[in-house]
Amino acid sequence: xxxxxxxxxxxxxxxxxxxxxxxxALIVDATVGGGGHAAAILERTGPHGRLIGLDQDANAVAxxxxxxARFGDRVQLFQHSFRHLETLLEEQGIEAVDGVLLDLGVxxxxxxxTERGFRFAAExxxxxxxxxxxxxxxxxxxxxxxxxxxxxxxxxxxxxYADLRGASRLARRIVSERRRAPLRSSADxxxxxxxxxxGGGRRHHPATRVFQALRIALNDELGALEDGLEAxxxxxxxxxxxxxxxxxxxxxxxxxxxxxxxxxxxxxxxxFPVCACGRSVRLxxxxxxxxxxxxxxxxxxxxxxxxxxxxxxxxxxxA
Ligand SMILES: C[S@@+](CC[C@H](N)C(=O)[O-])C[C@H]1O[C@@H](n2cnc3c(N)ncnc32)[C@H](O)[C@@H]1O
Numbered sequence: 001x002x003x004x005x006x007x008x009x010x011x012x013x014x015x016x017x018x019x020x021x022x023x024x025a026l027i028v029d030a031t032v033g034g035g036g037h038a039a040a041i042l043e044r045t046g047p048h049g050r051l052i053g054l055d056q057d058a059n060a061v062a063x064x065x066x067x068x069a070r071f072g073d074r075v076q077l078f079q080h081s082f083r084h085l086e087t088l089l090e091e092q093g094i095e096a097v098d099g100v101l102l103d104l105g106v107x108x109x110x111x112x113x114t115e116r117g118f119r120f121a122a123e124x125x126x127x128x129x130x131x132x133x134x135x136x137x138x139x140x141x142x143x144x145x146x147x148x149x150x151x152x153x154x155x156x157x158x159x160x161y162a163d164l165r166g167a168s169r170l171a172r173r174i175v176s177e178r179r180r181a182p183l184r185s186s187a188d189x190x191x192x193x194x195x196x197x198x199g200g201g202r203r204h205h206p207a208t209r210v211f212q213a214l215r216i217a218l219n220d221e222l223g224a225l226e227d228g229l230e231a232x233x234x235x236x237x238x239x240x241x242x243x244x245x246x247x248x249x250x251x252x253x254x255x256x257x258x259x260x261x262x263x264x265x266x267x268x269x270x271x272f273p274v275c276a277c278g279r280s281v282r283l284x285x286x287x288x289x290x291x292x293x294x295x296x297x298x299x300x301x302x303x304x305x306x307x308x309x310x311x312x313x314x315x316x317x318x319a
Contacts, residue, residue, distance in 0.1 A: 005033075005060075005063035005107075005109045006034075006109055007033055007108040007109050008108065008303070008304075009033075009037045009040070009103070010245060010293060010301065011291065011297070011307060011309050012036070012040045015037055015040075015101060015103075015243050016040055018241060018286060019041065019101065019243055020099075020241060021045050022098060023049060024046060025045050025050075026051075027051050027099040027101065028051075028052045028053075028054065028089075028097050029041065029051055029052070030100055030228065030232065031054070031055060031082065031102055032055045032061070033055060033063075033107040034063045034064060034067060035063065035067035035068045037103060038053050038064060038067075038068055041101070042068065042074060042075065049074060050074050050076075051068075052076050052078070052094075052097070053068070053076070054080045055079065056079060057110065057134050057136070058135075058136055059109070059110075059113075059136075060109070065077055081135065081224060082227075082232070083227040083231065084231070085231035085232060085235055086231045086234055095237075096237035096240065097240060098237060099236070099241045100232040100236065100240075100241075100243070101243050101245075102228060102229075102232065102242070102243070102245070104245060104246050104247060104248075104251050105246075105247045105248065105251075106118055106134070106215065108303060115128065116131055116132070117130050117141075117186060118215055119208065119211050120189070120190055120207045124186075125186040125190055126185055126187045127185065129185060129186075130184060130185065130186065130188070131143070132214060132218050132219070133219070134219045140218065141218070142218050143183060145214065146174060146178065146182075146183045146189070146214070147182055151175045152171075154170070155167050155168050155171040157214065161212065161213035161216045161217065161248070162206075162209035162210055164198050164210065165198060166196055166199060167198070169196045169197070170198050173196045174192055177192050193207050194207075212248075221251070222251065222254060225251055225254050225255070229242075229255065229258045233283065236314035238314055238316035239316075240313070241286070241311060241312065241313050241314070242283075243310075244309070244310050244311070245308070245309050246308050247307055248306070252290065259285055259310060262281070262282045262283035262312070263281060263283050263284065263285055265279050265281035265282075266279050266280070280317065281315060282314060282315060283313065283314060283315065284313045284315055285310075285311075285312050286311040287310065287311065290309055290310050291309040292307065
């Protein structure tokens with residue numbers, strides 16, 4: 001039995017309706033987590049409907065396995081990154097799927113499991129390691145990143161992923177502190193953050209934002225998203241749908257831009273007599289503006305507050 005997996009899935013009805021599930025649909029839940037969205041998808045498909053669930057976190061795969069056991073062989077789960085979805089499908093002998101769901105970021109279970117180090121918890125900061133690996137098979141932790149990253153890299157992450165005022169000051173301070181002693185625990189990092197007097201953002205403590213920035217950098221979440229979108233779009237049959245839930249503005253920008261480019265096709269300048277980029281129109285957008293949770297969902301599940309859902313349909317290849 002895995003620890004109780006406490007993650008409330010976000011915008012479930014909207015994800016399910018955007019996927020436009022057929023009775024016998026084959027859907028990939030590329031971020032299966034605790035299996036909340038996956039269960040809703042399997043409940044709404046018939047006895048021949050199947051789901052392939054991926055997560056790079058071994059605990060999530062185990063929790064989803066328990067939660068989805070009642071669906072028997074309609075479910076297959078893999079500890080795998082969605083970056084490599086196409087390879088996985090190829091290995092399984094699957095040419096195309098009817099839908100792909102990407103519910104990005106971390107689960108509440110990951111955030112709330114203190115020893116994973118995804119967020120700082122004042123009461124246990126001294127003993128919480130700076131880990132933050134989503135895939136426990138990876139060898140590099142956040143402590144390693146803080147030891148090895150250049151001052152410029154640190155500054156860039158704190159600016160781009162945390163929108164932090166004082167990003168340069170914090171980056172400089174980390175570099176000088178780590179010369180004296182390595183930063184190993186949440187408390188070590190917290191002390192540097194507090195002494196750097198960083199700020200920005202009304203909703204979250206600066207440490208929450210710094211931890212988030214390090215997590216995004218360590219797990220290369222934006223690079224994985226670029227690759228994952230390509231893999232998801234490439235895996236869809238004509239008429240298949242891709243649905244993405246983003247929680248960070250940098251993620252949502254990537255999704256929005258990618259969908260727009262896929263809707264536009266050729267990106268050659270108008271003066272080119274023939275297309276040189278070779279891009280065709282692959283997607284039709286299902287909505288112009290992202291869907292956001294209603295206030296009652298946010299009241300029930302405050303972590304849904306920043307969610308933005310975008311969805312698109314794969315078009316047939318032009319002849
Ligand atoms: C918001 S949670 C998903 C929750 C899930 N929809 C549910 O209903 O329980 C995001 C999950 O995506 C996983 N994840 C993040 N990046 C991933 C990647 N590149 N490949 C596979 N899984 C990833 C995380 O480990 C986490 O379990």
